[in-house]
Amino acid sequence: MDHALALLEELGPEARLLAGGHSLLPMMKLRLAQPEYLVDIDPLADELGYITLAGAELRVGAMTRHRDLLESPLLADTIFTDAERVIADPVVRNRGTIGGALCQADPSEDLSAVCAAVGARLVIRSRAGERVLDMHAFSLGPYETAVCPAELLTEIRVPRRSGSAYAKVDRRVGDWAIAAVGAALDVRDGVITHAGLALTAVGGELTVRAAEDALVGAGPEAFKRAAEIAAAQCDPVTDQRGSKEYKRHVVGVLCERVLQRAFARAQHSEEV
Numbered sequence: 652m653d654h655a656l657a658l659l660e661e662l663g664p665e666a667r668l669l670a671g672g673h674s675l676l677p678m679m680k681l682r683l684a685q686p687e688y689l690v691d692i693d694p695l696a697d698e699l700g701y702i703t704l705a706g707a708e709l710r711v712g713a714m715t716r717h718r719d720l721l722e723s724p725l726l727a728d729t730i731f732t733d734a735e736r737v738i739a740d741p742v743v744r745n746r747g748t749i750g751g752a753l754c755q756a757d758p759s760e761d762l763s764a765v766c767a768a769v770g771a772r773l774v775i776r777s778r779a780g781e782r783v784l785d786m787h788a789f790s791l792g793p794y795e796t797a798v799c800p801a802e803l804l805t806e807i808r809v810p811r812r813s814g815s816a817y818a819k820v821d822r823r824v825g826d827w828a829i830a831a832v833g834a835a836l837d838v839r840d841g842v843i844t845h846a847g848l849a850l851t852a853v854g855g856e857l858t859v860r861a862a863e864d865a866l867v868g869a870g871p872e873a874f875k876r877a878a879e880i881a882a883a884q885c886d887p888v889t890d891q892r893g894s895k896e897y898k899r900h901v902v903g904v905l906c907e908r909v910l911q912r913a914f915a916r917a918q919h920s921e922e923v
């Protein structure tokens with residue numbers, strides 16, 4: 652890692668990290684990215700490819716592949732496995748990394764909403780030291796993050812929520828989302844004590860604060876209202892994937908669905 656950071660510093664902003672290559676290489680083929688140097692961090696796959704439990708949170712190394720997220724017993728029946736099941740196909744999932752996905756920050760990419768919904772914190776390292784950001788500080792907009800040219804995203808810290816879920820509507824298996832929604836809840840005695848609700852591919856903010864506020868202190872009776880708020884507050888555009896009205900409708904339907912599934916999972920985890 653020290654070598655990679657030294658190279659980034661030495662080569663300057665014309666250098667780009669190459670992780671799984673499943674976003675950067677297509678961008679280079681299309682001439683949308685033309686970096687002068689590539690710093691291949693595949694050799695860091697051992698050092699930065701892990702999912703471990705540290706107290707109340709999970710620590711996920713930035714080079715963890717989609718496939719490892721999908722197959723980890725620590726993430727079974729969570730928003731992560733729901734999302735990973737519908738990200739691309741096995742070829743992409745075998746190579747693509749969580750760090751690459753978050754740093755690419757494609758507005759249709761699924762793991763940003765997943766990390767925002769659970770309230771993940773991201774560890775960014777440079778030769779000068781480390782800083783830790785939440786998703787709101789990390790994600791600056793489409794294709795833009797707070798990671799500077801001489802920095803590397805090293806770890807994603809994921810608080811364990813009592814129940815979480817993700818659902819996506821796409822045109823065909825493995826495609827990018829028309830719209831997708833993630834929910835992460837903490838539930839005690841049937842009452843929601845923490846709510847995270849995040850959207851993919853429909854513009855607006857990553858999370859829907861007003862809908863989250865409507866859920867805290869309530870139970871399933873608040874799901875419909877939260878879904879209405881999310882559908883009203885997202886800001887989709889009409890494109891080849893559908894009209895903005897259709898996408899808004901999908902957001903509402905998916906919100907209710909993921910909230911129900913997250914709540915059911917939370918209740919199940921309370922019982923065991």
Ligand SMILES: Cc1cc2nc3c(=O)[nH]c(=O)nc-3n(C[C@H](O)[C@H](O)[C@H](O)COP(=O)(O)OP(=O)(O)OC[C@H]3O[C@@H](n4cnc5c(N)ncnc54)[C@H](O)[C@@H]3O)c2cc1C
Nearest residue numbers: 668670671672673674675739747748750751754760761804
């Ligand atoms: C056909 C296809 C379908 C896809 N479908 C989906 C989908 O449905 N949903 C979805 O979410 N994604 C989808 N993807 C994207 C896929 O998940 C990519 O693997 C992922 O977005 C990028 O991960 P990577 O490791 O390949 O990153 P790379 O392509 O290697 O890098 C992407 C960017 O991140 C930077 N970067 C990488 N790692 C770091 C790091 N640790 N620190 C700082 N910067 C870093 C690179 O410099 C580059 O700018 C699809 C990709 C393909 C090719």
